[in-house]
Amino acid sequence: MKIVILNRDGTINALGSDEYVASPDDWVALPGALEAIARLNRAGWHVVVASNQPGLGRGMFDMATLNAIHAKMHRQLAAVGGRIDAVFYCPHAPDEACTCRKPAPGLLEQICERYGVDCEDIVVAGNCLVHLQAGAAIGAQLHLLCTGESEGISPDQPLPPGWPEGSRAHADLAAFADHLLQKAGAAPA
Structure with a gap:
């Protein structure tokens, strides 16, 4: 099974006000991101989101709001022929001790367990250091998207110090999708 684990904010959608997406109105897809996910889906990739959502733990929004944000994302993806198979999220605030808040690998381990795949066989792509650190902790294939954070x-330049070794950089989600599709011998379209 081919699985790509993306982080949400700054990878699929623009960062909201104050760096949070706290309402469906704040959720705005990045140009070309939804189409890139649809292209990956057509090539047989399962796309899963792993996202820290400290706004829940801090009381900035509730589960109904988070569900409405994700419903909007799913509707817009469906409109371009794409889908996200599942959204895994950490609801904890940064000061809570948990194993699921990235850079801890808990969310990614849950995804591997749910789908019955070996961690080193998954692809982790996102725009933030903590997402790639979580991927590195489980031995995943790492891809930095130069969007958002x-x-x-x-x-085209070497990554700054501190990024996990072996991370490959791409301009955005569309460029990353092109890379995966070309690597697999499929036309990027």
């Missing part, structure tokens, strides 16, 4: 990083 990482928009100041050039995909």
Whole structure:
């Protein structure tokens, strides 16, 4: 089974006000991101989201709001022929002791367990250091997307110190999808 684990904010959608997406109105897809997911789906990739959602733990929004945000994301994806198979999230605030808040690998381990795949066989792609650190902790294949938190990083230059070794950089989700599709011998379209 081919699985890509994406982080949400800054990878699929723009960061909201104050770096949070706290309502469906705050959720705005990045240009080309939904179409990139649809292309991956057509090539046989299962796309799963792993996201820290400390706004729940801090009381900034409730589960009904988070569900409405994800419903909007799923509707817009369906409109372009794409899908996200599942959304895994950590609801804890940063000061809570948990094993699921990235950079801890708990969410990614849950995904591997749910889908019955070996951790080193999955692809982890996202725009933030903690997402790639979680992927590195389980031995996944790592891909940095130079959007959101990482928009100041050039995909054509070496990564700054501190990024997990072996991470490959791409301009955005569309460029990452092109890379995976070309690697598999499929036309990027």
